[in-house]
Structures are given as structure tokens and as C-alpha cells.
Amino acid sequence: MPPQRLITHLRHVDLAVPDYQTQLDFYTNAWGLKAEHSDSGLTFLAAEGSPEQYVVRLRESGDKRIDLISFGAKDSADVDTLAGQLAADGVQLVSEPGTLHTPGGGYGFRFFDNEGRTVEISAHVGVREHRAIEEGESIPVRLSHVVINSPDPEGTQAFYEKHLGFALSDTLMHPRMGNMMFFMRINPWHHSLAIARGPHPSLHHASFEMRGIDEYMRGTGRLLRAGVEKIWGPGRHLAGNNTFTYFLDPSGNTMEYTTELDVLDEDAWHPHVYDFTQPEVSDQWGTANAMNEFLAAKSFNDPDKGLFVAPPV
Missing domain, CATH: 3.10.180.10 (2,3-Dihydroxybiphenyl 1,2-Dioxygenase, domain 1)
Structure with a gap:
């Protein structure tokens, strides 16, 4: 359980x-x-x-x-x-x-x-009046997950497990660098939060769920035509089985379009450890541009200037 x-x-x-x-x-x-x-x-x-x-x-x-x-x-x-x-x-x-x-x-x-x-x-936050996103409509349905960078991902994982009841779904590892990303869930969605090993605390990316594959691809194409800088994608991850295309917003924050994130049977689920140097782990389809250290560094983001400083609102 x-x-x-x-x-x-x-x-x-x-x-x-x-x-x-x-x-x-x-x-x-x-x-x-x-x-x-x-x-x-x-x-x-x-x-x-x-x-x-x-x-x-x-x-x-x-x-x-x-x-x-x-x-x-x-x-x-x-x-x-x-x-x-x-x-x-x-x-x-x-x-x-x-x-x-x-x-x-x-x-x-x-x-x-x-x-x-x-x-x-x-x-007890009031529910917003919302609607079903229509076929072909390439706008986000919901916020899917947030990924944070941490120089101490093991300590951060332990904090969210101990204090907030998060559970580990899967881990990405590198043969030389060790464990690099922890996918954490708070409900049957594969992850609502993930913790990436990075040089400093910061936002790694925020991910937005699209209606389906067609809408995900239409949204990806729309942003490409608009000249928004794409970092990585389109493709499909192994951990979570979700699609991905990552873009940079004007401030240098990484934002993702995704769809089809796994919903787990939590009673039966056992976390995997995936070696992301294996190409099919990062991208099952093999359609995304190759990930390298220069692309990865874009998601390190700038050091967060708000640590232990409460926002004014």
C-alpha cells in the first residue's frame, strides 16, 4: 500500500x-x-x-x-x-x-x-470553471509536474518522502556519475515532482499536459514555427512513458509539453533504475535530437535567488 x-x-x-x-x-x-x-x-x-x-x-x-x-x-x-x-x-x-x-x-x-x-x-480552494480541451486544440490541459535541480538530490528526496509522503517511482542513473534524477509521486501519476542532480538549487523544468499525441505534436510545431528555442524533443521517455519537447522561455526557464504520463498501480509498482546512457531510456522513439552536456546545462538554470527568502505575496 x-x-x-x-x-x-x-x-x-x-x-x-x-x-x-x-x-x-x-x-x-x-x-x-x-x-x-x-x-x-x-x-x-x-x-x-x-x-x-x-x-x-x-x-x-x-x-x-x-x-x-x-x-x-x-x-x-x-x-x-x-x-x-x-x-x-x-x-x-x-x-x-x-x-x-x-x-x-x-x-x-x-x-x-x-x-x-x-x-x-x-x-478548500475554489474550483475554477474549466472546459474539455477539444480535438486538435494545442494548449495545456493541466500542469503535469515540476522538476527541481538540487546539489543534494538524495537529501531532497529524503525530505519530501519523510515530511510530505512522496514515494519514489523511478531513478535515472549514469555509470560514472551515479544517480542523477529521482521521480517522485504523491498520487498514482508517475511523478508530480522530480529531483535532478544539479550544481545549485533552481528550476529544472515545469511540464504541461496536452490533450493527446496529436495536440502535443501540434503544440510542438506551433512553438517551432513561432521561433521559440527548442532544447530537446520531440520524443518519448522510458521513465513515466510520457512524451517530451522542451523549450526555453524568455527568462531561460525550461518548459515542457508532454502527454500520456503513466498512471501507476501503486500496490504493484516497484521502482526501476534506468541507465540513461542507453538511448531508449531517454527517448524510446529515437526521434529527439541527441542530448549532450551543452543541452543538459541549459536546464541547470540560474541559481535560485529566493532560497530561505519568502516571496512578498
Whole structure:
């Protein structure tokens, strides 16, 4: 049986960027998200197919950072229980459980993870009016997963397992460099969070689920025609069995279009260790451009300037 969990799913990833207007134009006019609840230097971006109020929040800032990663909980009792457990374990809370003043409201709190990222847990957030994405419509359905870079991925994996109930789905390894990426789940989706070995804490990438293969390919092609820089893809990973095409946003954050991420039978699942020097591990289809150290370095991203500094909103 999966471990007892007090969080249920990934809600949104909040980013601070210096080039706010350029980023806003990218996410709305190129990437396919919808701007809602905008304020001066702050925009909440929704995925048309998702019940979440927003999947990305953009905030104008002189510092490039992850403002926070947000996860959902079942109810306020679970929020309170988790906050109490974290505090008892010595985890630094940024805010005590209380009413949220973001779109949809709700009840939640924030804390710093082991490397100083701000994490939010919330319940009772209002459901957004959303719709079924139509055949051929090449816009994101939902936020699929977030991948973070960590110079101590084993320690970060242990933190999320111990304190938040994440389970390991699969690991990518390199014969000389050791374990390089840990895929972590909080529900039957193969991963909602993954932890990559990197030189510093930062965002590795955020991934957005498309309606299906056709819509995924149409979206990939649309961005290519628009001149958005592609890093890697299109292809299909072995771990998670999902498709991938990675692009750079104007701030240098890596963003992914994906579809068909595995949904696991958690009672029967046993984690694999995959050697990603084997070509079929990175790309089962063999259609993506070859991954090399120069491409990989693009997803190292800039060092996160928000560690152990709570976002102002």
C-alpha cells in the first residue's frame, strides 16, 4: 500500500522574473495559458482544462526565482496536521495555517524545504470553471509536474518522502556519475515532482499536459514555427512513458509539453533504475535530437535567488 499522505496533488508553480511583460506575452500568446486575476506586476495563469485556479503565477521582480511550489490537501484538518508535524520536526514555517488571499481563497500555510524553496499546502480552494480541451486544440490541459535541480538530490528526496509522503517511482542513473534524477509521486501519476542532480538549487523544468499525441505534436510545431528555442524533443521517455519537447522561455526557464504520463498501480509498482546512457531510456522513439552536456546545462538554470527568502505575496 502507498504511505499515508496528507497532500493530494500538484497545484501550481509560481515564478518571479525580471522581464515580466515579455514572459507574460510568452505564456499567454505562445504557450497557451490564460491570464486571469492580473494586478500590477502580478498575473495568475490558468490552464483552460484544469480545475485549478491557476497553474503558473508570474511576479515581476529584480531577482529570478521560484516563488513557491504549491500542493493540495484534502481538507483543513489535514493542513493543520501537516503544519504541526513539520513544525515538530524542526521544519521552518513561513506562515501558520490560515485563510489564503489568492484566487479561489482556501486555507493553507507555507514552509521552507531542506534547500530553502518555499512550499505551500492548501485545501478548500475554489474550483475554477474549466472546459474539455477539444480535438486538435494545442494548449495545456493541466500542469503535469515540476522538476527541481538540487546539489543534494538524495537529501531532497529524503525530505519530501519523510515530511510530505512522496514515494519514489523511478531513478535515472549514469555509470560514472551515479544517480542523477529521482521521480517522485504523491498520487498514482508517475511523478508530480522530480529531483535532478544539479550544481545549485533552481528550476529544472515545469511540464504541461496536452490533450493527446496529436495536440502535443501540434503544440510542438506551433512553438517551432513561432521561433521559440527548442532544447530537446520531440520524443518519448522510458521513465513515466510520457512524451517530451522542451523549450526555453524568455527568462531561460525550461518548459515542457508532454502527454500520456503513466498512471501507476501503486500496490504493484516497484521502482526501476534506468541507465540513461542507453538511448531508449531517454527517448524510446529515437526521434529527439541527441542530448549532450551543452543541452543538459541549459536546464541547470540560474541559481535560485529566493532560497530561505519568502516571496512578498
